[in-house]
Amino acid sequence: MSAIATAPPLLTAIGHDAPRIDAVAKVTGEAQFAGDLRLHGMTYGRLLRSPYAHAHITDIDTSRAEALPGVIAVMTGRDLPAADPYYGHALKDRPILAIDRVRFVGEPVVAVAAQSPAIADEAITLIDVAYEELPAAVTIDAALAPDALHLHDVVNLRPGLFHGLGDIHLEPGNVCYHHAFTRGDIAQAFAGADVVVEGEYTFPAVYQYSLEPHTTVAQWTGDDELTVWSSCQHPFLVRAELADLYALPVAAVRVVVPYLGGGFGSKSYTKMEPITSALARKSGRPVRIANSVDESMVTTRRHGMKAWLRTAATSDGRLLAREVRAWFDTGAYADNGPRVVATGADAAPGPYRWDAVQVDAWGVYTNTSPAGSYRAFGATHLQWCGELQVDEIARRCGLDALQIRERNLLHRGESVRPGGKPLDADLIGDIRKVAVGLNWETPKPAGIVGRGMSVGLLAAGAHPVSTAIVRMEADGGATLLVSSTEVGQGARTVFRQIVAEELALPLEQVRVLGGDTGITPYDRSTGASRSTTIAGLAVLRAAADIRSQILSIASRVFDLPEEALTVRSGAVWHEGESIPYPDLIKAHFGMVGGELIGHGEVRPERGSGSYAEGPVFWEVCIGGAEVAVDAETGRVTVNKAVSIADVGKALNPRLVEAQEMGGAMQGIGNALLEEMLFDETGTLLNATLFEYHVPTIADMPDTFVSNIVENADGPGPYGAKGVGEGALAGIAAAIATALADAGVRIDTLPATPERVWRALAAPVVGRVNEGESVQ
Amino acid sequence: MRASADHPAPILLETTVNRRPVSLEIEPRAILLDVMRDNLGLTGAKRSCDTQVCGACTVLLDGSPVSACCTLAYEAGGREIETIEGLAGRHGLHPIQQAFVDRVAIQCGFCTPGFVLATKALLAENPRPTRSEIEDFLGGNLCRCTGYWNILDAVADAAVRLEATNGQSETS
Numbered sequence: 001m002s003a004i005a006t007a008p009p010l011l012t013a014i015g016h017d018a019p020r021i022d023a024v025a026k027v028t029g030e031a032q033f034a035g036d037l038r039l040h041g042m043t044y045g046r047l048l049r050s051p052y053a054h055a056h057i058t059d060i061d062t063s064r065a066e067a068l069p070g071v072i073a074v075m076t077g078r079d080l081p082a083a084d085p086y087y088g089h090a091l092k093d094r095p096i097l098a099i100d101r102v103r104f105v106g107e108p109v110v111a112v113a114a115q116s117p118a119i120a121d122e123a124i125t126l127i128d129v130a131y132e133e134l135p136a137a138v139t140i141d142a143a144l145a146p147d148a149l150h151l152h153d154v155v156n157l158r159p160g161l162f163h164g165l166g167d168i169h170l171e172p173g174n175v176c177y178h179h180a181f182t183r184g185d186i187a188q189a190f191a192g193a194d195v196v197v198e199g200e201y202t203f204p205a206v207y208q209y210s211l212e213p214h215t216t217v218a219q220w221t222g223d224d225e226l227t228v229w230s231s232c233q234h235p236f237l238v239r240a241e242l243a244d245l246y247a248l249p250v251a252a253v254r255v256v257v258p259y260l261g262g263g264f265g266s267k268s269y270t271k272m273e274p275i276t277s278a279l280a281r282k283s284g285r286p287v288r289i290a291n292s293v294d295e296s297m298v299t300t301r302r303h304g305m306k307a308w309l310r311t312a313a314t315s316d317g318r319l320l321a322r323e324v325r326a327w328f329d330t331g332a333y334a335d336n337g338p339r340v341v342a343t344g345a346d347a348a349p350g351p352y353r354w355d356a357v358q359v360d361a362w363g364v365y366t367n368t369s370p371a372g373s374y375r376a377f378g379a380t381h382l383q384w385c386g387e388l389q390v391d392e393i394a395r396r397c398g399l400d401a402l403q404i405r406e407r408n409l410l411h412r413g414e415s416v417r418p419g420g421k422p423l424d425a426d427l428i429g430d431i432r433k434v435a436v437g438l439n440w441e442t443p444k445p446a447g448i449v450g451r452g453m454s455v456g457l458l459a460a461g462a463h464p465v466s467t468a469i470v471r472m473e474a475d476g477g478a479t480l481l482v483s484s485t486e487v488g489q490g491a492r493t494v495f496r497q498i499v500a501e502e503l504a505l506p507l508e509q510v511r512v513l514g515g516d517t518g519i520t521p522y523d524r525s526t527g528a529s530r531s532t533t534i535a536g537l538a539v540l541r542a543a544a545d546i547r548s549q550i551l552s553i554a555s556r557v558f559d560l561p562e563e564a565l566t567v568r569s570g571a572v573w574h575e576g577e578s579i580p581y582p583d584l585i586k587a588h589f590g591m592v593g594g595e596l597i598g599h600g601e602v603r604p605e606r607g608s609g610s611y612a613e614g615p616v617f618w619e620v621c622i623g624g625a626e627v628a629v630d631a632e633t634g635r636v637t638v639n640k641a642v643s644i645a646d647v648g649k650a651l652n653p654r655l656v657e658a659q660e661m662g663g664a665m666q667g668i669g670n671a672l673l674e675e676m677l678f679d680e681t682g683t684l685l686n687a688t689l690f691e692y693h694v695p696t697i698a699d700m701p702d703t704f705v706s707n708i709v710e711n712a713d714g715p716g717p718y719g720a721k722g723v724g725e726g727a728l729a730g731i732a733a734a735i736a737t738a739l740a741d742a743g744v745r746i747d748t749l750p751a752t753p754e755r756v757w758r759a760l761a762a763p764v765v766g767r768v769n770e771g772e773s774v775q
Numbered sequence: 776m777r778a779s780a781d782h783p784a785p786i787l788l789e790t791t792v793n794r795r796p797v798s799l800e801i802e803p804r805a806i807l808l809d810v811m812r813d814n815l816g817l818t819g820a821k822r823s824c825d826t827q828v829c830g831a832c833t834v835l836l837d838g839s840p841v842s843a844c845c846t847l848a849y850e851a852g853g854r855e856i857e858t859i860e861g862l863a864g865r866h867g868l869h870p871i872q873q874a875f876v877d878r879v880a881i882q883c884g885f886c887t888p889g890f891v892l893a894t895k896a897l898l899a900e901n902p903r904p905t906r907s908e909i910e911d912f913l914g915g916n917l918c919r920c921t922g923y924w925n926i927l928d929a930v931a932d933a934a935v936r937l938e939a940t941n942g943q944s945e946t947s
Binding site: 024035211695 | 802809812817818819820821822823824825826828829831858859860862863868872875876877879881882883884885886887888891909910911913914916917918919920921922923924925926927
């Protein structure tokens, strides 16, 4: 772990395990989440949801509900109080409430606001909706069938405010996005190959399960000012979409974000805010809509995917070419589907040196609940497929998993994709650390045991636009205003460290305010592992702005050039003499009072910062696993998980490790446990946590090894780059490769006991994904 | 609203919450979690799964952890309820809370009150639990952020801290 860049001179607050700024509030129950808010006059919203996957709404009778005492308002898709009833940040395909047609089981059809939740629940039972069922396409294959009904008139869909993926040219059908690229001569590369491995793979729809279900409170002041308190990750994007819906200036919409009870992408972009705000407008009262878990499950999920891949190599294990076709099930509305498809396509080749690559990825509408973001999307979908093929090639060429990767992984500075950022990490160094963590050279324990590793890249950072403000008060204390959402990752703790470092203040003298678009300045989003790297850089610049102001003041007071001065311990120093900040501020304003205001911004350094020119950095998705399989039951135990956090610089190592631990556990869930099951009518069969299993404390691996790699090669503060997503994709794929190493060939995740048992029982020749060896 | 089969007359709930006597009228069907959060303003217990799986709504009833989302408030009559709000004393955090803070067993914090209370019940029953005993006891509490590692550490650390105070905190 050698630093290749010169470390900043002090690092008194950075690189240390600063305590979480929110720990005490959270451990005492004082921390406020959206569901803890009580507004004066607040009413309770409930939604009547569609029982059909696809149907015309022929009639809605709300009269009995409206007559129920305590009901304040009843709203249908026909009387939405919005200038534009359609939203969607990528494609404006979604009505606030279903308009004349429902497209998935669980789609909101009628909203009720009442004086109590019980009255709202009762009112929902008094509404009569008549439907005329339509044929439903609840799988990718059904939606792509020539005779499938089209869920949307895609040719006439309007782009959302944040499509961000180029021109939309959609053919009539159920494809909402197609991302494709070709490099090199794919046919020639395959024709010249000694070894070709081919397979089809299926990845399930997965529920993010943040413990806090989506919760939103909306309040109007007149008809032209809206305040929303919401469990959302991207308040400024929500604000923009709400302003668009109601044709208001953006500043007339205020989005306040309390603490979030987890997000993992499930609270990215706009979710319950349009319905809640419309219902509040309709009822003239503040309204809260708090999803239950089964409602959150049909609010957003991870895309299910099916894919076909083939990979070519020489007989001595040089990777030559890869061809990928992947179809992502985005459900009834696009949500973040286009971005997921693009990111998945980017991740599909894997970080290897290819002569030729061809990738086609499609986002497909189906009559199921909408799919959007979930931690490490795209990479989690496709990394395991590609890595299984790399390992299979290694087996056929007489190499082991480490050797083939050492031979083929990209080196720092090599091109990952044309026009994009070159590789900014040492992947071979990283994968060797995985091998060490797995005791790669030692014999495996007895039984059906496998060891696997995986490595991939994820385009991270999203759009690089963030701003921050630091206020230094007359007493020398600093208050940071920044809008990154504290979703549990510890962003506010790390931001406090950055301000403390730049201003040479103790942590206790830095306060962090956040998550209020009416007060704290613009931040594009909280996701894609961007907060430390991009918002953190804006924070650093805002603090540095204050430092330069205080140095300028001190220069006048000392009557010395700024170069002769330094900041240390809350004061400006010249040799042995110091003046504390409060004295300098007093000298500046001529009284005890006033404040210094520092501003920091991050914007694209060149070009537009678009996805095509990015990413901001490549997040390394890497992991190792040792698994044991019970031959009788097919149950898989993870003996050991190994994660490598290639973070450039760990500003708070303990929080980095915490991200790795949490991400790894979600990787275990995605690989072994979790799968949303829709029946042929499009109904979710496992809509409770009884039936949908997320990892419990008993699912922990016996051992977890995490290494932090600090090569100071990130674009963020002090050489940092983001962390949080890589372990999920890396560990999930490592479990798949470890199972293959144990002789269990899995082509469908999760690797449930039944699938593993069947794979063990299958005759070797008939096992899937063996592919055929050419020549 | 007049009493009827759908809307029976309110009943009187007399109970003890965080060592204070509480007396209030509730609907017979009222759920303990709603009474805690909506009537008493104690929002530390969180609503998540509604099915007694996740443990986010955990409170202690006569010292035993229960899922308040699946408990009728009526059942708490004449019993002692302890919530996260009652745990910290005048002299600061309870040793279990301090262990969760020090071991960074907290991320989003939504599950934290439930884990802390379940840990209190565990350590009252088994002051030095093994890893597998901790896993058994805390199987009814879900955390999606931490991967549980730091929670496991915090529980073990809390056991040591409580032992050091000779169980004094049980009455604090």
